[in-house]
Amino acid sequence: MLHLILFLLFGAFCLAGAVNLLAQSHPINSALSLIVVMASLAGEYLLLGAEFVAIIQVIVYAGAIMVLFIFVIMMLNAGREEVTRGSRIAILLGVPGVITGSLLVGWVLLFHANTVSVPIGAEHGGPTQIARLLFHEFLLPFEVTSVLILIAIMGAVVLASKPEAVAKSHPPQPPKEVPELVGAGKEH
Amino acid sequence: MVPLSYYLVLSGILFACGVLGFLIKRNIITIFLSIELMLNGVNLSFVAFAAQWHVLSGQIFVFFVMVVAAAEAAVGLAIIIAVYRTRETLNVDQVNLLKL
Amino acid sequence: MTPNKYLWLIPMFPLAGAAINGFFGRHSSKRAITAVALTLCGASFGLAVLIAAGFSSASAPYYFDLAHWLRSGDFQVDFSFYLDQLSLVMMLVVTGVGFLIHIYSVGYMWDDDGYYRFMSYLNLFMFFMLTLVLAKNYLMMFIGWEGVGLASYLLIGFWFTKDSAASAGKKAFIVNRIGDFGFLIALFLLIKHFGTLDYPALFSKIQPLVPETAGVGLLTSIGILLMVGAAGKSAQIPLYVWLPDAMEGPTPVSALIHAATMVTAGVYMVARSHIIFERAPSASTVVAVIGTLTALFAATIGIAQTDIKKVLAYSTVSQLGYMFMACGVGAFSAGIFHLMTHAFFKGLLFLAAGSVIHGIGGEQDMRKMGGLRTYMPWTFATMGIATLAIAGIPPLAGFWSKDEILARAFDANWVYWLIGVITAFITSFYMFRLMYMTFGGDYRGGPAAHDVRHESADAHAMHDKHAKDELAHDTHGAPHHGEHGHGEPHESPWVMLGPLVVLAILSLFGGFIGIGDRFQHFLDPVFKAAAEPGLQEPVREAGENTREYLLMGISVAVAALGWFLAWLLYSSRPQLPARIAQHLGRLYTAVANKYYVDELYAAVFVNPLINGSTTILWHDIDQGAIDGTVNASADAARHISDELRHMQSGNLRSYAGWVAAGGAVVIAYMVWMGIR
Numbered sequence: 001m002l003h004l005i006l007f008l009l010f011g012a013f014c015l016a017g018a019v020n021l022l023a024q025s026h027p028i029n030s031a032l033s034l035i036v037v038m039a040s041l042a043g044e045y046l047l048l049g050a051e052f053v054a055i056i057q058v059i060v061y062a063g064a065i066m067v068l069f070i071f072v073i074m075m076l077n078a079g080r081e082e083v084t085r086g087s088r089i090a091i092l093l094g095v096p097g098v099i100t101g102s103l104l105v106g107w108v109l110l111f112h113a114n115t116v117s118v119p120i121g122a123e124h125g126g127p128t129q130i131a132r133l134l135f136h137e138f139l140l141p142f143e144v145t146s147v148l149i150l151i152a153i154m155g156a157v158v159l160a161s162k163p164e165a166v167a168k169s170h171p172p173q174p175p176k177e178v179p180e181l182v183g184a185g186k187e188h
Numbered sequence: 189m190v191p192l193s194y195y196l197v198l199s200g201i202l203f204a205c206g207v208l209g210f211l212i213k214r215n216i217i218t219i220f221l222s223i224e225l226m227l228n229g230v231n232l233s234f235v236a237f238a239a240q241w242h243v244l245s246g247q248i249f250v251f252f253v254m255v256v257a258a259a260e261a262a263v264g265l266a267i268i269i270a271v272y273r274t275r276e277t278l279n280v281d282q283v284n285l286l287k288l
Numbered sequence: 289m290t291p292n293k294y295l296w297l298i299p300m301f302p303l304a305g306a307a308i309n310g311f312f313g314r315h316s317s318k319r320a321i322t323a324v325a326l327t328l329c330g331a332s333f334g335l336a337v338l339i340a341a342g343f344s345s346a347s348a349p350y351y352f353d354l355a356h357w358l359r360s361g362d363f364q365v366d367f368s369f370y371l372d373q374l375s376l377v378m379m380l381v382v383t384g385v386g387f388l389i390h391i392y393s394v395g396y397m398w399d400d401d402g403y404y405r406f407m408s409y410l411n412l413f414m415f416f417m418l419t420l421v422l423a424k425n426y427l428m429m430f431i432g433w434e435g436v437g438l439a440s441y442l443l444i445g446f447w448f449t450k451d452s453a454a455s456a457g458k459k460a461f462i463v464n465r466i467g468d469f470g471f472l473i474a475l476f477l478l479i480k481h482f483g484t485l486d487y488p489a490l491f492s493k494i495q496p497l498v499p500e501t502a503g504v505g506l507l508t509s510i511g512i513l514l515m516v517g518a519a520g521k522s523a524q525i526p527l528y529v530w531l532p533d534a535m536e537g538p539t540p541v542s543a544l545i546h547a548a549t550m551v552t553a554g555v556y557m558v559a560r561s562h563i564i565f566e567r568a569p570s571a572s573t574v575v576a577v578i579g580t581l582t583a584l585f586a587a588t589i590g591i592a593q594t595d596i597k598k599v600l601a602y603s604t605v606s607q608l609g610y611m612f613m614a615c616g617v618g619a620f621s622a623g624i625f626h627l628m629t630h631a632f633f634k635g636l637l638f639l640a641a642g643s644v645i646h647g648i649g650g651e652q653d654m655r656k657m658g659g660l661r662t663y664m665p666w667t668f669a670t671m672g673i674a675t676l677a678i679a680g681i682p683p684l685a686g687f688w689s690k691d692e693i694l695a696r697a698f699d700a701n702w703v704y705w706l707i708g709v710i711t712a713f714i715t716s717f718y719m720f721r722l723m724y725m726t727f728g729g730d731y732r733g734g735p736a737a738h739d740v741r742h743e744s745a746d747a748h749a750m751h752d753k754h755a756k757d758e759l760a761h762d763t764h765g766a767p768h769h770g771e772h773g774h775g776e777p778h779e780s781p782w783v784m785l786g787p788l789v790v791l792a793i794l795s796l797f798g799g800f801i802g803i804g805d806r807f808q809h810f811l812d813p814v815f816k817a818a819a820e821p822g823l824q825e826p827v828r829e830a831g832e833n834t835r836e837y838l839l840m841g842i843s844v845a846v847a848a849l850g851w852f853l854a855w856l857l858y859s860s861r862p863q864l865p866a867r868i869a870q871h872l873g874r875l876y877t878a879v880a881n882k883y884y885v886d887e888l889y890a891a892v893f894v895n896p897l898i899n900g901s902t903t904i905l906w907h908d909i910d911q912g913a914i915d916g917t918v919n920a921s922a923d924a925a926r927h928i929s930d931e932l933r934h935m936q937s938g939n940l941r942s943y944a945g946w947v948a949a950g951g952a953v954v955i956a957y958m959v960w961m962g963i964r
Contacts (some may be wrong), residue, residue: 007190011198018205018225034221039203041228044195048239050247057661058232060254063225065261072265073217078278083214092947102204104952104959109221109282111228112963115192115240122239133244134251144204145255152259158264162273210944221938284938 003120008048013040025080031069038062049121051105195236202229216268216280220261227257289488293352295369295422300377302330302414304510309411313404322394324405329390329414333383340380347700348372348411349488350423350857359425366487371423374814377624378556379423381631383865385548386414388787392639393540395783398644406446406538413439418548421556424875426475426485429557433471433521436550437464443545444537456533465531467520471557474513481506499567510562511571514557515578522554522608524582529886531605535597539642542597547604547638548631553613555627559620562815566618575615576700580707583885587714591721592869592880595652596641597807599722603678604634606711610693610941612703619696620815621808625801626689632798633677633686636791640671642781643788644726663777666785668727670792675723677795679716679847685799692802695836705839709846716850724858731777 017037021030038061045054109115134142202225209222231250238246268278275283313321323550339350349372371379388408416439420432430756438461445457478485482493500508518524523546534546545551558565558575565572586605595597599685607630614623645652647664661668677686690712698705779785801807856867869876878884885961933944 002265003286004245007194007270010195010203014198014202015205018202021221022205022212024205025929027215027221030218030221034225037225038228040233044198044232047190047236048195050235050238050250051237053231053247053250055250056254060258061228061286065197065258068261068265069217069221069224070217072269074274076217076269076272076278078215078217086778089941090939094941094948095208097945097949098207099203100210101948101952101955102200104955108959108962109193109200109246110195110291113193113196115196117189117191118195118239119189120238123242123244125238130242130247130251133248138248138252141252145252148259149255152262155264159263179226196429207944207948211948214941220708283940 003047007040007044008118010040010043010047013037014044027078028070029068030074034069035062035066038066047120048118049123051127052127054166192236192240196233199229199233199236202226202232204227214279214281216271216278216283219264219280220264220268224257224261227253289349289351290347290370292339292352294339295350295352295371297417298332298335298339298383298580299369299415299422301328302337302418302645303412304328306408306415307905309404309408313408316404318398318403320739321404321407322804326387326390326394329387329411330384332414332418333387336379337926340376342907343371343376345373345810347613348813352902354423361686362483362710362872363423363479365427367828368896369428370421370487370488371422373811374422374556374559374624377628377811378552379418381412382417382421383627384412384551384677385631385635386417386544387560387828388790389540389544389548389639392543392642392784393538394482396642397780399539399632399652400538402446406443406459409439409442410540411546413443413545413550417553424487424872426478426487427730429560430475433517433557435547435552436553437461437468437521437908440464440541440545440550443541444534446537446541450536452687454652455488456530460530460534464520467517468512468856470520472517472633474510474517477506477510477513487560492566494563495565496682499569504570507564508568511561511568512574514561514564515571515575517556518554518612519578520554520890522551522612524578524612525585526611528582528605529588529889532598532601532882532941535595535601538595539638539645541600543635543638543642546601547634550617550625551604552611552631554607555615555623558612558615559624559815562615562620565615572616572618573934574616575703576613576697579612579614579616580611581609582606583613583711584714585609585709587711587718588879589882590718591714592876593718594654596644596654596726597638597652598723599654600634600637600641603637603715606715607634607678610708610711613708614693617697617700617704619693619809622689622696623691623809625807626693628687628690629677629795629798632791632794633674633684635668636674636788636795637678639784639788639791640667640674641703642754643784644671646780646784647648648777654725656732657725657726658729660777661727661802664732664779666779667788670785670788672723673726673792673795675719677720677799678849680712680843681847681851682844685795685797687844688802691840692808694843695839698839699945709842712843713846713850716847717854718852720851720859724854727863728859874910 015034017033017040020033020067021037024030024033038057042057042062043050045057092101206222206226209225210219213219213222218262234246234250234253236246238244240250249280256269272278277283305325308324309316313324341349349370351371353367354367354369356364357367358448393406393410397403400406413436414445416432418432420429420436423429424433441457441461444460445454447453449456467925478490482490482491493506499509500506516527520527530544531551535542537545565575583606585607586602590599590602590606593602607626611626611630613622614620614626644657644660644664644667646666648657648660651657675686677684680687680690682688694708697708714914769824790877806851857868880885935942937943
C-alpha cells in the first residue's frame with residue numbers, strides 16, 4: 001500500500017514536471033521542470049531498490065548536466081520562444097503518431113504484458129553490488145566510457161571556443177622562400 | 189506491491205512527453221531538454237526490468253546511459269553555442285540551409 | 289543403304305571457300321581469291337564426278353550421318369546426307385554448271401571492287417544448294433532452301449548501293465518467305481502425323497497409305513502446302529514476281545541461281561516428295577495446273593519484253609512451269625530430265641547474254657542491239673545453239689526433254705498438252721525474236737548507246753560507289769582486251785567463252801541420255817518403287833508409237849512455226865511488229881507491262897501493309913503505346929519524386945515528425961503481430 005502511494009506521489013511529480021516542460025515558453029523554466037522530473041525519478045529508483053543509480057541521478061544528472069544546461073541558457077541569454085510556423089508535418093503527423101504509439105504501448109503494457117508485481121526495493125543495487133559488476137563484467141565498457149568523456153571534453157572545448165581564440169593558438173604562417181621549405185615541417 | 193507495468197507506463201508517458209516536446213518546441217535548447225527527458229524515461233524502464241528479472245545489469249546500463257548523456261549534452265551544447273554564434277538565433281525553424 | 293563417308297565433303301568444300309574468301313578476301317589479291325574459289329568449287333565437282341563414277345544402283349542409296357542435331361522426345365533429326373539417283377543427277381548438274389559459271393564469273397566480275405564478296409557468295413550458294421540436294425531429311429533440305437534464298441538475296445542485291453538492286457533483293461527474299469511459310473506448315477504436318485522428317489523413314493510410313501480421292505485429306509494438304517513453297521522458290525504463279533526483278537543482279541548470278549539451280553529446287557522438292565503427290569491426286573492436279581498456267585502466262589509476257597535479261601527471266605518461269613506440269617501428271621523423271629537440259633541451255637543463254645552485254649558496254653535493251661553476229665561470232669554461235677535447244681528443235685537437248693513432258697501430259701489430259709504446245713510455239717517465237725533483234729540486221733547501238741550505260745543495270749557500269757569511277761569505265765583489268773572503244777562491240781575473253789562452249793556442247797548432245805527412256809530407267813529406283821498403280825506411267829502399247837511420233841512431229845512443227853514468225857516479224861519485215869502492237873492497242877500495253885501484276889500486288893498487299901504499319905503499328909502502338917508507357921512511367925517517377933522531395937525540408941521538427949509517425953506504425957504492427 002505504502003509502495004503504491006509513494007509510487008503515485010513520485011509519479012505525479014514526474015508527470016507534472018514533464019507537462020510543465022512542454023507548457024513553458026522560456027527555456028529556463030523548462031530546464032527547472034526537468035530538474036524536478038529527475039529528482040522524482042530518483043525517488044522512483046529508490047523504490048525499486050536502485051540506490052546507487054538514484055544517487056548518481058541526483059549528483060550527475062540533475063547536479064551536473066542540468067547545471068551545464070542552465071549555464072548555457074544563461075550564457076546565450078535565450079529569451080522566450082518565438083512562435084514560428086516551421087513545420088506542419090510535425091504537428092499533423094508527428095503528434096498523432098506519438099499519441100497513438102504511446103497509447104498502444106500503454107494498452108499492451110497494462111493488459112497484455114506478463115509482468116509481475118515487485119515489492120519495495122526489489123533489486124538491491126548498492127555500491128558494493130554495482131562495483132562488483134562494473135569492475136568485472138563491464139570493465140571494458142567502463143574504460144571506454146572514460147575515453148568517451150575525454151573526447152567529449154575536447155570536442156566541446158573546441159566547438160564552443162571563440163573563433164579568434166582558435167586563431168590565436170594557430171597563428172597563420174607567412175609564406176617562406178623555397179629553400180627554407182625543408183625546415184617548414186619543424187615549425188609549429 | 190506495485191505491478192511492474194505501472195512503472196513501465198510511467199516510463200512510456202515520460203518518453204512520449206519527450207517526443208512531443210521535440211516536435212512542438214522551437215527553441216533548440218528546449219528540444220535538447222526533451223531529449224534528456226526521453227533518456228530519463230528509458231532509464232526508468234531499465235531499472236524496472238532489472239527489478240523484475242533480478243539482474244543487476246539493468247542498473248549498470250543506466251549508469252552508462254548517464255555517462256553517454258553527459259558526453260552528449262556537453263558536445264551538443266557546444267554545437268548549439270557554435271550555431272548561435274553564426275546564425276544569431278536559437279529558433280530551429282530558421283536553421284534550414286539544407287532545404288531542398 | 290550403304291554409307292559413303294565422302295558425301296559431306298561435297299557441300300563443305302564450297303563452304304570453306306566462302307569462309308576463306310569472306311574473311312580474308314578483302315585484303316587478298318584477286319588471283320588468290322580466284323584460286324581459292326575455283327579450287328574448292330572444282331574440288332566439289334571433282335569429288336561429285338568420282339562418286340558418280342563409283343555409283344552403283346545396287347548399293348544405292350548412299351548416306352552419311354555427320355552429326356546429331358535434334359532430339360525431342362521421339363522426334364529426331366540429324367545432319368545427314370543422302371545420295372540416290374535423283375540427288376546424283378541434281379548434284380552433278382549443280383556442281384558442274386556451278387563450276388562453269390564460277391569460271392565465267394572470274395572474267396565477268398574481275399573489275400568489280402566487290403570481287404572477293406562475289407566469289408564468297410557464289411561459294412556460299414553452292415554450299416547451300418548442295419546441302420539442299422544432298423539432304424537426307426526435310427529439315428536439312430530446309431536449311432539449304434533458306435540458305436539459297438539468302439545467297440540469292442545477297443547476290444541479287446550485290447550492287448547494294450543501287451536502290452533497284454537492293455529492292456529486288458528484298459523482294460526476292462520476302463516473296464520466297466511467303467512460300468517458305470507454306471513449306472514450314474507442311475513440315476509441321478509431317479512431323480505431327482508421321483513423327484519423322486527422314487526420307488527413308490517417312491516415305492516408308494507413307495507408302496502403305498491409300499490415295500486420297502475423296503476431298504482434301506492430310507496428304508493433299510501437305511502436297512498443296514509443299515507446292516506453295518515450291519511456287520515461291522521456283523517462281524510459279526502467284527509468287528513468280530521476284531524473278532524478273534532478280535535480273536538486277538550480275539548475269540552470272542542470273543545464270544546460276546535463277547536459271548540453272550536455285551529455282552529448280554522447287555522442282556527437286558516436288559520430285560523428292562513424289563510419294564506424297566502420288567497419293568494425293570488433287571494436290572497433283574494443283575501442281576499441274578499451276579505449272580501449265582504459269583508456262584503459258586510467262587511466255588506471253590516474254591513476247592513483249594525489250595530487255596534481253598527480262599525475256600530470259602520470263603522464259604525461265606515458263607520452262608519451270610513445264611517441269612511442274614510434268615511432276616503434276618506424275619512424270620517426275622521427265623520433269624527432272626527437263627530440269628537438267630534446262631540448266632544447260634538456260635545457263636548458256638544467260639551467260640551468252642552476259643557476254644553480249646559485256647561486249648557492247650553494258651547495254652541491255654535489245655532495241656539498241658542488232659548485227660552483233662559479226663562482232664561476236666562465238667557468242668552468236670553458242671547462243672544460237674541454246675535457242676535451238678530451248679525451242680525444241682531436234683536433235684538438241686531441249687527437244688528430247690520437252691517432248692517427253694508433252695507426251696506424258698497428253699496421256700494425262702489433252703488440255704495440258706494443248707497449252708504446252710501453244711507455249712512451245714510462243715517460246716520458239718520469242719527466243720528467235722531475241723536472236724534476230726540481238727544478232728540480226730545492223731547494229732543499232734552507237735555512240736548514243738554509251739549514254740545509257742550509266743543507267744543500265746549490268747556489270748561494268750557499276751564499278752564503285754564513288755562517282756569518280758564513272759570516268760574510269762573504259763579501263764579494264766588484266767585478262768581483258770586492252771582497248772574498250774566507244775560503242776564498238778567486241779567479243780568476250782576466253783575465260784568467259786570457255787564455259788559457253790562447254791554448255792553448248794552439253795545442249796547439243798545432252799539430250800541423248802533420254803533416248804529410249806534410259807534416263808527414266810536410271811531414275812526408276814527412286815520413282816518406280818513407290819508408285820501407286822493409279823498414277824503410274826502407262827505401259828507403252830505397240831500402237832502407241834505412232835501416236836508418239838505424231839506428237840513429236842507436232843512439237844517440231846510448232847517450233848518451226850514460231851521460228852518462221854519471228855523471222856518474219858524481226859528480220860524480213862521489221863516494221864510489222866510496231867503496226868501489230870498499235871492494232872492490239874490496250875492488249876499490247878497490258879502484256880508489255882506484265883499484266884500489271886506487280887501493280888496489283890502493290891495495291892492489294894504491299895501498300896496496305898506499309899500504310900497499316902506506319903499508322904497503326906508505328907504511330908499508334910510503337911510511339912503511342914510503347915513509348916508512351918515508358919515515358920509515362922518515367923514521368924510518373926519524376927512526379928512522385930517531385931512530391932517526395934518535400935520531405936527534405938531541412939526542418940528538424942518535420943524530420944522528427946516523420947520519425948514519430950513511422951515509429952507509431954511500427955509499434956502498431958508489432959502489437960498486431962503480438963496479438964494474433
